[in-house]
Amino acid sequence: MKTILHIDSSARPGRSDTQAHGSHSRRLSAKFVESWLAARPNDTVIYRDVGTNPPTPVTGDWIHAAFTKPDDREDWMHQVLTESDELVDELLRADVIVAGVPMYNFGMPAQMKAWIENIVRVGKTFGFDRSRDGLPYWPMVTGEKSIVVLSARGDFGYDPGGRVAHLNHVENGVFSPLEYIGITDQHRAAIEYDEFGDDRTAQSITDAEAKVANIITELLIRHADTSTVAGAA
Template structure:
């Protein structure tokens, strides 16, 4: 079976298909999970809402504890790293990470950044040895995982090669640190024109939902045969 880690990071609690001012990114991640369950109903789905329950930010104590060898950590250090350990364990358990990451001021929400800071950790998801003659850092997550970022943007033209691509720091902000720790397969889709609230918004939502379906189908193929039974047999 496959395990999917579903993360939402929007500050908006509802979905745009269910509430007037709901989140488009939550709408897209819900669609991803619904379609995944349809094709693979026996898979495990883990859920974490960092938008509503953000991880604690990294502090000086966190850094001190993380860079202390595990067998030398004091009890307070274990306490400081406990939430990070939980988040990393979820990440390591998952085969697919699907994250709803809306664009806030051209980057990801602070809540999502806090999640990334907690899971990119020396000794657990990346290694470091200053005495290595080659690159002193190396990834420790090497199990063929995939990450999917589903976003929403108020303006339009943020895709590669478009007019605002150079100020879009959402997908790269997620993909770069995850690639650093070893997760190199990445996919994305996004709703645009949110601030316009016209036909372009509706068309963008439809296009993004189609993209989500295509990503699900691609990943289902990669991670094994569909388990849903054909009811017409």
């Protein structure tokens, strides 16, 4: 069995295929999970909706607690790290992280950034030792984990090589910190033209859903065990 960590970060409720003005990124992430479970119905899904229930932002107390050795932490330090511990545990349990991350002002939603700040943890997901030869940092997340970022954009041309690709800080904003802690298998798909509301929007939705299907097929093979990979389309 595999575990999927399904994250949504859109402030919009609902999915654009079931609700007027619903979220495109929620639509893509839900379709990913539905298709995955159609192929592997016995797998586990952990759902985390940071869009409607955002993690607590990092504070000075959080930093103080995180950089204190576990055996030296006071009770309040364990308490302030409780939510972060839970988020890290979910991440470590997952084989595939699929995250719906819409573009807000060229970057990810603040709710998603708060999730990242909580899971990039010294001593938990990355190591740090000033006396270490070479760089004092190293990734601590092991195993064959994959990250899939499913986005949505009002404009178009944000994919690599596109007309405004240099303004897109969404996918790399997620990929870079996860790569830093050890998750290097990266996949992406996005719906564009949302603000146009015409045939281009509809075509972009079709193209993004097809790309999601292709990602699922690839990941089912990558993470295959004794389960069937049939029916992944």
